[in-house]
Amino acid sequence: MKKVKRTTIYDIADKLGITASSVSRALNNSSQVNEKTKELIMKTADELNYKRNILASNLRKGQSKTIGVVVPRINQNFFSNVIAGIEEITYQKGYNLIICQSGEQHDKEIQCVNTLINQHVDCIVISVSADSYDYQHLQNVLDHGIQLIQFDRVAEELETLKVINDNVQASFEAMSHLIEGGYKRIGLLEGPQNLSIFKQRKEGYLKALQLYNIPVIEELIVENAWTKELGAQGTRKLLSLPHPPDAIFASTSDFSALGVLDVANAMGIKVPSELGICGYANESFSEITNPSITTIDQFSVYMGNTVANLFFQEIGNTDTTAKPKTISIKPELIIRGSTLKNGVH
């Protein structure tokens, strides 16, 4: 790679026998510079293949026009969709995105956040990792005067902008659908309860049981079943109970639901007639399993859009007394074959 000296505004200025100030102003389309010289400068800039050095510009202006995003994994459907949604909006506004993955590890999450603070990003967007136990690093972001937006998996105690799904409601609707469909004994595969989203989904589960006057049976609730394997494992446990459930709500993910389906198939248990299954997240595969899996769509790309729009909205907001907003997106229950006990739709 040959080292190339890149052209600066000084090069342009020298060539035209003027000052860098004028060049800068011209390039920023300031009204302070004569139209004719402006054209001349533009033309020369083009000829010399000039590209503004954003580092210098941003240093001077004290901004970075950059947004940092921290997610557990980039290559997880939900997150890559949210990122795509953020990028759509930020790109138009000339903002850049720096992406980091925490790998679900608290330590790496802290590192990522610190890196982004170092970068002087204008905003940090984060969905916290599963094993996060404290939020000092997020407080730190605020202390640096950097905008912080949490989405989906949020630390509720922190007063920041938030974009979330209404997990309680979605979970409640899924359960109502199961109950009204004729399922009477519904098991729950739940996720790590330190994450509020999983707590809320459990809340919806309990709320539905209560409303329909169904007793809560502790042994039907399996903790920490949020991968395909753990879902399968939990299902085996549930189905070998003396009095097994006739439906399982895999509240953690469709992957978990897939584990349920696998085990049911392996044990010769018919879905949906003998066992109903409901997942969460509307992963692309949930549509093509056999039977297809009832699940909950989170509008992930839209969620990303919302996050970005929220940032741009707040950017001009100087009202320091305003309470940080929380935007809640209502997820949608997608009813499919795996919960149609009586074949109806």
Added chain:
Amino acid sequence: MKKVKRTTIYDIADKLGITASSVSRALNNSSQVNEKTKELIMKTADELNYKRNILASNLRKGQSKTIGVVVPRINQNFFSNVIAGIEEITYQKGYNLIICQSGEQHDKEIQCVNTLINQHVDCIVISVSADSYDYQHLQNVLDHGIQLIQFDRVAEELETLKVINDNVQASFEAMSHLIEGGYKRIGLLEGPQNLSIFKQRKEGYLKALQLYNIPVIEELIVENAWTKELGAQGTRKLLSLPHPPDAIFASTSDFSALGVLDVANAMGIKVPSELGICGYANESFSEITNPSITTIDQFSVYMGNTVANLFFQEIGNTDTTAKPKTISIKPELIIRGSTLKNGVH
């Protein structure tokens, strides 16, 4: 958002009654500064919650420690995996990733590339969009002395670093598998031939036919069938031929293969006994269809790792006479139910 004055090396220097030079050196762990003062500086930096301003640092050093990535879509399995793979490596080295999506549009791709040049990124990693017709913008990257690495979908005529899959070989193996499994009349769903990857996959198809002395039948080859819908459409056409194929190689993607499967199911054609199906890309769903779909794994995360490692390897390379490297990753055929005509494995 309150405006916070961030602490700089001058604040630290003032507090300790020394110069910013020493502070800078201490923070960079230079041997030029006394151990005791170094400790003192570190401590004070910590107390004042100092975070280095990377903008200033990079401006001075003439680098950005940033890599730009341009892909058609972030939220597409293959690409998000590659990005995850790149991030894994770059993160460790203290490099940041700026992500852009071209949305498969040539114009937006050009915009993205220019944005990244403006950002003075140290390297641009790109997989070109499907409707790219010329590569002036990529040449432009090289002219700016910025390292350019192409992956997967590459413009072959450009002399840059490349990381690709051996598509010909993979395609050839898939075809060999089909032929040896007893399929005799194999259709091809092909992608846009302006992308070399699709050209290569067709090449592998033709090579296999030739080797096994099977005539090439033009009507069995369907152009531009690279989504689920287009795949389904192509399949309908193929299966309604007077003499339809007994296997279809959806060389574009598993999505396309899924379209094939759907149509076959709808028409009551049994897979794999009456119709063999082979996809491409090993999407997660290909494992859970019924039957599961034989496909080709591209080792996408590993591909990302390779791209990043290649960059760091080249970074120190001052040999200007060296030809740009091309690294080819051998994909793997994953044999599943959809091609097991005789039930064997």
Added chain:
DNA sequence: TTTGAAATTGCAATCGATTGCGTAAAATAT
């Protein structure tokens, strides 16, 4: 105690773009 080398620290320029302030030139008014 003197001398010289080594270890520390300071000075000042630099990276490239932006911007407040001042001044010369041009345009308008008197």
Added chain:
DNA sequence: ATATTTTACGCAATCGATTGCAATTTCAAA
């Protein structure tokens, strides 16, 4: 033709960190 207002441009400081070179201090050897 002179006074006054605009317009256009230059000067120089600034953003924060880095670094070559000079200056000072420290310490050991003579």
